[in-house]
Amino acid sequence: MIAEFDKIIVSIHPQWVQYAKDLIAKYIDDDRIVVIEGGSERNDTVMNAINYIQENFGKHDDDVLVMHDAVRPFVTRRIIMDNIRLAETYKAVDTAIGATDTIVRAVDGEVVEIPVRSYMYQGQTPQTININAFQNQYLQMSEAEQRELTDSAKVMLLAGYQVGVADGEESNMKITRPYDLRIANAIAKEDSDV
Template sequence: MANLGIVIPAAGQGKRMGAGYNKQFLSLLGQPILAHTVRIFEESDFVSEIVIVGAEGDIAVIEEIVTQQRFKKVVAICIGGASRQDSVRAGVRALSSAIQRIVVHDGARPLLTLEVFHRFIEETKEYPAAVMGIPVKDTIKEIDSIGNILATLPRDSLRAVQTPQIFDREKLEEAHNRAASSGYCGTDDASLLEWMGYPVQMAEGMQGNLKITTPEDLLLAEMILENRQRADSRDGSSV
């Protein structure tokens, strides 16, 4: 099996959620959102190390979640930086030198399945960098600063990007270090490699792999998980 390291940035406070604290500590079917996310990789034979990156004031809560859930693959819980980019960079540094292939996954994406994750790992094993993406359903228009429409973009060539994203460690570290020294801020980790001119492969994503950002997202996530549990129960009872 692959020797993957997972970096989970979990420092965002999620102001749009309106909870008044880190949204990843909110309960999703009785467990913190973050616990659902970490468990995906805890249960994967592809993964040997997990690093969680959080805000300084959240470290104790994250440690408590890891202890309560008995996650064995979490090798570090480290303090993030001023931006997500800084946090991922800190998480990469916390992985052992044995890890040469790194996956970055949002702490607020708890609905990824092991089946889809393993498919992604297999499909992208020959690529130095790859991301998940799904086709864009809505018509996308480019506008200027005052709202005038400049162009209607062709949907066939557009993808909404998700995590996980996977990278060769050497290239990811190079991109982060170069961006930090240059003051460049990318929209995600893949954009840093694109900025440096490295090719990034797009792999098929997962429609249900939503990022929980608003209260409506949390309700939808609960519905998705409940439907999965019912389906699993039916499958188990038919064996």
Template structure:
């Protein structure tokens, strides 16, 4: 089993949730969303290190959560994130120690299944990069700046990307270093790797691995985690 380092960007605001607390630190059923998310990764056998990128204001809170949620012997670090998500992950990569693979996972996806994480690790070990996602349920339209439809891609080739996204450490380091050098902003971690020509495979996940973004997502998360009200 290859060793895995986990990076979690956790600096998202609660603005779209109409909440004053940043999303990862909102509590559901007595635990922060970040704690619920970490609990999905602690059973992963190869996990050796966790790095959390968050705001300066919540840095100590993130450390406290790691101490409570992670095994006592787990190596972890918390740092202040950058201006954009990509900047935060670039900074976090500098803190990764000895690891064969690096997984990046959204702090506010607390329902990813551990078995899917394991599958993603296996694929990344094999081909170099793996991304969890689900086939698109709806027809996707491509439009121009005036909202005029210009194309209808064939749906069987379209997937909605989730996290984790897992890569061999040297590949992800190269991709982020190249993006930093060329001032390239990608849409996700995989887009940085893809542009260098490396293979990235999709691993089928579940629609339950949703990202808590809007108030309705928070309501559903509370329901799934058994919190009433």
């Protein structure tokens, strides 16, 4: 566990809250962990976490929230610490790796742009935000904007903040498709054999 975290908030679908609490109680002994209900959209979940923090610990200008997706189980301590370090300079931090494939933007089945690959990155998590700055911007947005902007770093960009980039890692993969799960299982097995 990362000692620098004051609290570890697990935001989860309401139907799975008790199950998550039971699993954590069984396998992890850390009283910093709390399980709360997530929201219907990603930013609703972020706001639920922010509301929990404010209700239980108050509001401080330098508070940051480091957000990580459970579908990326191989995040490293180095990535997390880089996010924390960069949050001292930036109001938002995104984790990314340089694109190895050419990125193609298409609309209606036709290529409309092929950006220069050396400027393209693939976003990962964690993402880190200054809580006050994010909340101020998010609450000014229309409901439609809140639903459309599912990326916290983009919300901060729209607010005019510079977003720092923490170097990600290929191993910090997202498990989305059955093939990803096969790769993740192979990585997990390899790590357990060591």
